[in-house]
Amino acid sequence: MPDRPADPNEADPNEGAFYFEDFHVGRRFATRGVTLSEAEIVDFALKYDPQPFHIDKVAAATSPYGGLIASGFHTMVAAFRMVVQQNLFTACSMGSPGLDEVRWMKPVHPGDTLHAELEVESAEPSRSRPDRGRVRMTYTVVNQHGDAVMSFTAMQILQTRAGAEAEG
Amino acid sequence: MPDRPADPNEADPNEGAFYFEDFHVGRRFATRGVTLSEAEIVDFALKYDPQPFHIDKVAAATSPYGGLIASGFHTMVAAFRMVVQQNLFTACSMGSPGLDEVRWMKPVHPGDTLHAELEVESAEPSRSRPDRGRVRMTYTVVNQHGDAVMSFTAMQILQTRAGAEAEG
Numbered sequence: 001m002p003d004r005p006a007d008p009n010e011a012d013p014n015e016g017a018f019y020f021e022d023f024h025v026g027r028r029f030a031t032r033g034v035t036l037s038e039a040e041i042v043d044f045a046l047k048y049d050p051q052p053f054h055i056d057k058v059a060a061a062t063s064p065y066g067g068l069i070a071s072g073f074h075t076m077v078a079a080f081r082m083v084v085q086q087n088l089f090t091a092c093s094m095g096s097p098g099l100d101e102v103r104w105m106k107p108v109h110p111g112d113t114l115h116a117e118l119e120v121e122s123a124e125p126s127r128s129r130p131d132r133g134r135v136r137m138t139y140t141v142v143n144q145h146g147d148a149v150m151s152f153t154a155m156q157i158l159q160t161r162a163g164a165e166a167e168g
Numbered sequence: 169m170p171d172r173p174a175d176p177n178e179a180d181p182n183e184g185a186f187y188f189e190d191f192h193v194g195r196r197f198a199t200r201g202v203t204l205s206e207a208e209i210v211d212f213a214l215k216y217d218p219q220p221f222h223i224d225k226v227a228a229a230t231s232p233y234g235g236l237i238a239s240g241f242h243t244m245v246a247a248f249r250m251v252v253q254q255n256l257f258t259a260c261s262m263g264s265p266g267l268d269e270v271r272w273m274k275p276v277h278p279g280d281t282l283h284a285e286l287e288v289e290s291a292e293p294s295r296s297r298p299d300r301g302r303v304r305m306t307y308t309v310v311n312q313h314g315d316a317v318m319s320f321t322a323m324q325i326l327q328t329r330a331g332a333e334a335e336g
Contacts, residue, residue: 048245050252051261064262072264073248077216077241084218093219094232096240099270104263 017091019161020123020133029118031082033144036070038110044074070108075150079116079141088118091164094132094157102152106143113144121153131163185259187329188291188301197286199250201312204238206278212242238276243318247284247309256286259332262300262325270320274311281312289321299331 045054049071052059060068070078083089108114121136135158140151159167213222217239220227228236238246251257276282289304303326308319327335 048249050249051257053263073241073245077245080241081216081218089219095221096272098272100268102267102270104266 019092020158023120023123023135025120027120031086031116033113033115034078035113041070045071065107072104075108083116092158096156100153104150106149108149114141116141132159187260188326191288191291191303193288195288199254199284201281201283202246203281209238213239240272243276251284260326264324268321272318274317276317282309284309300327
């Protein structure tokens with residue numbers, strides 16, 4: 001395990017696409033960051049989670065949060081976008097059966113900058129289909145102060161290198 | 169428990185806002201529906217989950233899904249929007265500590281119409297703060313064929329009626 005999470009973009013993209021075999025237990029990855037603006041927080045929430053403390057600065061000021069905060073769903077998908085953009089799953093993603101233990105620990109405020117840190121918890125080859133395997137990874141979303149604002153565990157079905165070669 | 173989930177919009181909005189006390193175990197609710205267009209599916213995924221089978225019809229045709237499907241996150245937030253819009257939590261929502269057992273069971277295709285069905289699993293008053301309680305509800309997202317496409321359990325902190333009256 002490296003001292004700090006490996007940045008997949010440090011690898012030469014022509015050299016190394018990631019496949020199931022690359023996700024060994026304990027391996028860690030980190031994404032680049034994304035800053036959530038007030039406009040972005042309100043836009044997302046107005047469409048998908050229109051609760052007052054996500055869309056209305058005046059109402060939010062008297063809410064338990066004391067001000068506007070991002071929808072927890074927004075925090076989750078903004079972080080997930082950074083993971084996809086990092087090309088970790090570009091070659092091998094075959095979808096996800098689900099997530100476990102989604103937890104929102106701290107509020108995300110306008111102007112906060114988030115990145116995701118991933119760690120492989122388990123990796124099991126499929127018994128019935130040798131071209132793929134199932135990986136469980138913990139995703140932790142971290143703000144600019146180093147605080148974990150949310151976390152979840154994702155199951156992902158990933159293609160094996162041999163499966164990709166047979167297909168391709 | 170009613171034969172079919174109760175529609176909170178059938179209640180007179182001037183008469184009954186929902187508070188913690190209204191979420192008794194076994195009580196069920198259903199939302200109205202939302203149709204996910206191809207444009208909406210691609211727009212959401214391009215921003216938050218840009219994998220080929222969510223944004224590229226040509227690539228999706230040769231993916232394991234055989235065609236474009238909605239991001240699982242999109243299915244989740246579109247359904248959640250319908251829940252918020254239903255005014256079930258308008259008076260009482262104090263946020264959510266998390267979700268458990270998020271499961272994507274069936275793909276969602278362009279043109280599919282989704283609604284959410286909710287059932288209260290547990291409801292516990294806070295020991296330390298009498299103005300609120302914690303409710304666990306199962307959310308099931310159902311398509312136009314009656315198939316459950318995804319489900320999850322949400323923990324929500326809800327204000328009590330007494331808490332709202334004391335505040336207000």
